[in-house]
Each structure stands twice: as structure tokens, then as C-alpha cells.
Amino acid sequence: MISLQDLKHSLISELELYATELKGKLQSVKKGISHLETQIRRLEDNILGQEYNQINYFSSLRRLHSDWPKWLQFMRQNVAKETQDRVQEMRHKLPIEDDYYGALNSIYVLLDVYLITPQDFAKGLLNGKQYNSSLDALDCYAVAQFALRNEYYKEALEWFYLSWNYQQNLKESQHKYFLLMGLDPVRFSKLYSRNLLKENKKVEAWKVLKEALLLPHHDIILFRKLREIERNFYVHSKPETSVTREYWTDHRECCRGEYKPPKGLSCYYEYGADPFLRIAPFKVELLNRSPYVAAYYDVLNDSEIEELKLMSSPQIRRSLLYNHTLDIDQADVDRTSNSVFMEETGITLLETISQRAADMTDLYVTAISSEDLQVINYGLGGQYTPHCDYFDENAENGDRLATVLFYLTDVQQGGATVFPFLRLSYFPKKGSALIFRNLDNAMSGDKDSTHSACPVLFGNKWVATKWIYHFDQMTRWPCLSIKK
Numbered sequence: 001m002i003s004l005q006d007l008k009h010s011l012i013s014e015l016e017l018y019a020t021e022l023k024g025k026l027q028s029v030k031k032g033i034s035h036l037e038t039q040i041r042r043l044e045d046n047i048l049g050q051e052y053n054q055i056n057y058f059s060s061l062r063r064l065h066s067d068w069p070k071w072l073q074f075m076r077q078n079v080a081k082e083t084q085d086r087v088q089e090m091r092h093k094l095p096i097e098d099d100y101y102g103a104l105n106s107i108y109v110l111l112d113v114y115l116i117t118p119q120d121f122a123k124g125l126l127n128g129k130q131y132n133s134s135l136d137a138l139d140c141y142a143v144a145q146f147a148l149r150n151e152y153y154k155e156a157l158e159w160f161y162l163s164w165n166y167q168q169n170l171k172e173s174q175h176k177y178f179l180l181m182g183l184d185p186v187r188f189s190k191l192y193s194r195n196l197l198k199e200n201k202k203v204e205a206w207k208v209l210k211e212a213l214l215l216p217h218h219d220i221i222l223f224r225k226l227r228e229i230e231r232n233f234y235v236h237s238k239p240e241t242s243v244t245r246e247y248w249t250d251h252r253e254c255c256r257g258e259y260k261p262p263k264g265l266s267c268y269y270e271y272g273a274d275p276f277l278r279i280a281p282f283k284v285e286l287l288n289r290s291p292y293v294a295a296y297y298d299v300l301n302d303s304e305i306e307e308l309k310l311m312s313s314p315q316i317r318r319s320l321l322y323n324h325t326l327d328i329d330q331a332d333v334d335r336t337s338n339s340v341f342m343e344e345t346g347i348t349l350l351e352t353i354s355q356r357a358a359d360m361t362d363l364y365v366t367a368i369s370s371e372d373l374q375v376i377n378y379g380l381g382g383q384y385t386p387h388c389d390y391f392d393e394n395a396e397n398g399d400r401l402a403t404v405l406f407y408l409t410d411v412q413q414g415g416a417t418v419f420p421f422l423r424l425s426y427f428p429k430k431g432s433a434l435i436f437r438n439l440d441n442a443m444s445g446d447k448d449s450t451h452s453a454c455p456v457l458f459g460n461k462w463v464a465t466k467w468i469y470h471f472d473q474m475t476r477w478p479c480l481s482i483k484k
Ligand SMILES: O=C(O)CCC(=O)C(=O)O
Pocket: 376, 384, 389, 405, 415, 416, 417, 418, 451, 452, 453, 454, 463, 465
């Protein structure tokens, strides 16, 4: 059997060969660049000197026509094909997955039997004896991932923490090497925070994500995960008394449509800030001044609605509500619907809908200042009893300033959205949207925005909600007097 040591040596010599051939390619490119530069300079001199003739016309045309494809071909050429083949050959001699996972597993066995801490193990201290060997950030990361995959959450956390600590002291060049070898700090943060959440360490998970957002290549998923944690903070700390039963009578009466529509308010065309709205303004019906509630008609067309329903249907699941006593999210009779938050990035339709919400509200509707679109489906009897959409917490990223509720269907009977305190009912109209403000001018929750989704008596109700945060909107919202 070939030893690990020998394997390492052959890998190094193959890599050296590879580096030499790469250097050769690099030199050819550099030579090519200087040749091209000289030619271009000559051509420019000629043009400046009014010598733009058939000769230099042909020569520049030929270069563009024939040289570029050659360069492309050259770029695509495989460097050190034989070296690559030999490295590929070596694969058969390298440790296989079984060996690797076996070694990882025995780390856990050793730590468990001999009560060695991950810290001591990583620095080569085994039962009081110091060895001249240690693990690095990548090794610890591998052990952490193995533990996470096997659901040893507590152990995984210690290894993540160790790896994270080592990473703090790496030099720039080491970071690059580790990145090449699979230690991507963004992915690391996602796994680390997932592990922290499994151990119910929400604040720590939040901090890891927050810090990761400062990384140069952070992605939107990090942000969404951060948002998800924040959402849970809010939901978990939502006061139980936020909705009492006293206005249930109004809720029922509103559901039956017993209150007359508000008088003295207006219908108008909203031209907004986008020049396009000059040609196609929104048709708005103001339903209440404070808190602002208004219906916008014909904001989604039939094909957009069909696409949205089609796209969300496979993912839609029973909606859950937070149970304060049991400290879990669970299905609840107060919210009987199916719903899903749609991941928006790169999905044209969802981005268009966000943009439309921005045009309608004149607010910033970005990944930072809003939640993903939530599609909700209520079957027969489906409802959402009186509740507020705001969290009423002084959260760093703000609270839900406004709700844009798109109606994707008419409902034959029932299914109105009602505001018991305002004695206001809105019966679903396909393609329309209701916009209402949840916060008052001091950006605190406005109780009057309490609303409910009345039970569907006949038909099937589809809606989609877009929640917009007050965070980031200071340039979009005028300073208004604060209601006492
Ligand atoms: O479906 C409705 O009419 C209202 C939905 C709602 O209020 C919510 O999802 O928060």
C-alpha cells in the first residue's frame, strides 16, 4: 500500500509541473498583450495623422475578425492536460470517503472516551501530552460539518467556534488558499448560524449573520436568514394581549358586510413618481384616512395571477401561528390557510410585483425594506381571526409599516378582509390590492389597523401579502404630527 506521505509528495510534484505550464501560458498571454498594444498604438497614430487607408482598415478588421477567436480558443485550451490526467489517476490511490468519515468518527470516539476537549485536540494536547501536530481552520470546519450532518449539534458548535476563531487570525493569502479548498466564509456563516439556531441560540446566530453581511461576497440568502430570525424574535415576543375578544362582534358584523361603506371619501387616479404612471395611473378608492386604508384596482393582470398561483402551489403548506404557552409554531384554528413565502431573487414576476408595490405605495420595496411575497390560500371556512400585522418591538430594521394585500381571486361568498375597529369591510376583487398602514406617525403599532380575514363561505380565496418595513423609508415618508 502506498503511504500517505508518498502520496503527498507525488501530489506536490504534479502541482509543480502544473504551475510551470501555467506560467508558460501566462507568458504567452503577456507577449500577446504587448504585441496587440504596439499594433493598436501604430493604428491610432496613423488615424491621427489622417492615414486611415485600406491597409490599416484591413489590418484592424483582420485582427478583430480572426485574432479574437484565436484568443478565445487559446483561453479555453486546457493547461497541462497530462498533469491533470495523472492527478486524476491518483484518485484511485487516495483515501476514499469511508476512510475519511471513519477518521472523522474516531475523533468523536476519542473525545468521548478520554474526555478530551475539542480545543485541546485541535492544538495537539492529548491527555496532558503535547504533540507536535494541530488542526487548522479547515480541519475544524470539516469536523463541524460532519457533526452537523449527523445532528450532533452541541459538538458541532464547539468545532464551528474553533474554526471561526482560527479564521480570525488568518492572513489574506491564507484566506485565499482556504477559500480555494472550500472554506467559503459566507457558506461557513450560514452553517454556523444554522447550528446555533438548532441549539436555540438565536442572538448568537443573528450576530454571526450580521457579521457575515459585511463580507465582500455575501448574498441575499444571508440577509433573508437574518430576517427570518428577526421575524421569530418579534413573533415570540408579541404580547399575548394584543388582540382581545371584545371586538369580535364587530368582526362578525363586518364579515357579513353589515356596515355601510365609508362616506365622504374619494376615488382618484394615482400618478405616483414613475413617469409610466402618467399613462397608466392606479385607480384608487380611499377607504379610511387614519390609519390609511385604500383599495387599488386592476393592479395584477390575469396571466400574472395564474403564474403566481402556479409557481406557489407546489410549495404551499399549512400556515402556522406561534403558541406562547408551548413556545412552538403550530397549526391553529385562528389561522386556517395554506401559505408560502416566495424566494424572490431572480424571479422576474416576483420582482415585478415588488416594483408594483413600490409604485403603489411610493415606498422602497427592496430585499432589505420588505419581506418576500407571501402567497396565501384559504379553502372553505378558511380564515385569519383579528390580528395586527405589526410586531410592536423596537427592532433595528423596523416594523411592518404597510401591508400590500393583493387579491388573486374573487370569492363567491365570504372571505372579506375587515377592520373591526374601523367597521370597514373589503370584499375580494380579483386583480385588486388593499394597502393599509400598520404604524402610526411615531412608527408605533396602530391598534386601529387590526384586521381579519373572514371565513370563506363559498369558493376559494387566494391572496398575496407584501409587508414593507419602515426601516429605510425616511426619505419617502413625510414627518407627520404624532397622534396623542
Ligand atoms: O387574507 C386576508 O384577507 C388578510 C390576510 C392577513 O391579514 C395576513 O395574512 O396578515
